[in-house]
Amino acid sequence: MNLPLTEPEYQSIRSLYKSTKDKRIATYLNIILLKHKLYPQIEIADILNIDENTVCTWVKKFESSLTITQYLTNLYVPYVGKLTYSLLGKVDNLIDTGTFSDTKLIISQINERFNVQYSVSGITKLVKRLGFTYKEKVELPSKLDNDQQLQFVKDYELIQDNLTDECAIFFMDAVHPQYNTHSVKAWLRKGKTSYILTNNGRNRLNINGLYNPHNQEVIVTYHKTINAQATVELFEKLKKQNPDKKNLFVFADNAKYYVSAVLKEYLSHNPIIKLIHLPTYSPNLNLIERLWKYTRREVINQVYYEKFKDFTKGIQTFFENIHQHKQQLSQFIGLKFRLFEFEKNPKTIFS
Numbered sequence: 001m002n003l004p005l006t007e008p009e010y011q012s013i014r015s016l017y018k019s020t021k022d023k024r025i026a027t028y029l030n031i032i033l034l035k036h037k038l039y040p041q042i043e044i045a046d047i048l049n050i051d052e053n054t055v056c057t058w059v060k061k062f063e064s065s066l067t068i069t070q071y072l073t074n075l076y077v078p079y080v081g082k083l084t085y086s087l088l089g090k091v092d093n094l095i096d097t098g099t100f101s102d103t104k105l106i107i108s109q110i111n112e113r114f115n116v117q118y119s120v121s122g123i124t125k126l127v128k129r130l131g132f133t134y135k136e137k138v139e140l141p142s143k144l145d146n147d148q149q150l151q152f153v154k155d156y157e158l159i160q161d162n163l164t165d166e167c168a169i170f171f172m173d174a175v176h177p178q179y180n181t182h183s184v185k186a187w188l189r190k191g192k193t194s195y196i197l198t199n200n201g202r203n204r205l206n207i208n209g210l211y212n213p214h215n216q217e218v219i220v221t222y223h224k225t226i227n228a229q230a231t232v233e234l235f236e237k238l239k240k241q242n243p244d245k246k247n248l249f250v251f252a253d254n255a256k257y258y259v260s261a262v263l264k265e266y267l268s269h270n271p272i273i274k275l276i277h278l279p280t281y282s283p284n285l286n287l288i289e290r291l292w293k294y295t296r297r298e299v300i301n302q303v304y305y306e307k308f309k310d311f312t313k314g315i316q317t318f319f320e321n322i323h324q325h326k327q328q329l330s331q332f333i334g335l336k337f338r339l340f341e342f343e344k345n346p347k348t349i350f351s
Helices: 007-019 023-036 041-048 052-064 085-097 103-114 120-129 146-161 228-241 261-268 288-300 308-320 322-333
Strands: 167-175 206-211 218-223 247-252 273-277 339-341 347-350
Touching: 007 023, 007 085, 023 041, 023 052, 041 052, 085 103, 103 120, 146 339, 167 228, 167 288, 206 228, 206 288, 218 228, 218 308, 228 247, 228 261, 228 273, 261 273, 288 308, 288 322, 308 322
Parallel strands: 167 247, 247 273
Antiparallel strands: 167 206, 206 218
16 A cells, blocks of 8 residues: 555545544554654654654555555454445545435435445444534634634734733623523433423613633623713723723724724724724634623523513623632633634634
8 A cells, every 4th residue: 555545545544543442553543644644754653652663664564555454464453334444434524525414314325325225323323433423513604704814813812922911901792682581401301391481571681891811800881772882881991990001902893883983082082992803704703702602601591580670680690790700711711712714614723
């Protein structure tokens, strides 16, 4: 067999690597996968924590072998099902590049392409063994500009790396939680139906907020309507609570009230606040969005409030005692941005 691998060979070995539970087999397969990626042998040895001579030996054995089975001679090769290793790689690629909401569609494709028949339970075990799980795709704005997002992260990191004690970073956004109960999935007793009360309220609570990801400081204001004046009030509260700061970097989206003439006029007289706008269609870059998600989880979802005033009080009490959640917020929100690379199927590159 030759290196570098062909795409079918790569997918086949990759699938075998993902499915095996034998650490030795995983190591020997990983040697070939890394070698295919043009890693130097000394780096492969360092990555896998093995001797460089071992890497050299197994690379030579691979190149002298006619099949992957021969390469793994004298090693236990786990049963992978009805498919050969080559077909297994093709099935892995089929599922990875397609969108199958029903296992019956996968069964049909495998039968049509490879003339191999699976039951529903059999295909379920196979796709799990290949490393797939049943979940929803993440919704992604079609107009999102990946290059702008990458540039924003570079600019943000430059600001962050040069912060002094006289500076602080905040993310700003408005949220409008609706007065109603939202049921979410939870571990419940099997065979027993569980209920949660709901109401027909349509009232909303309008909150304008700021979040500091470095010390978990949260500043919120409540308004009948979120507009430029509401944002001015929030900025005044920000200054009052940070009297020792000479530069307050605030990152926000492009909502009308954040780009209005009224706000620009205010900022011209308050140069301490540096308002920086996120790229358009980029909620993934606004860390305060994760704060709102945490808030919904803690005090909105699965909690029944009989009256709107109770709902309001519950949220206000939460933010009044937000300091009690500092550790949880730090872990839940983090400091890393979620970015995406664009292919036919967008994939997260880090989060």
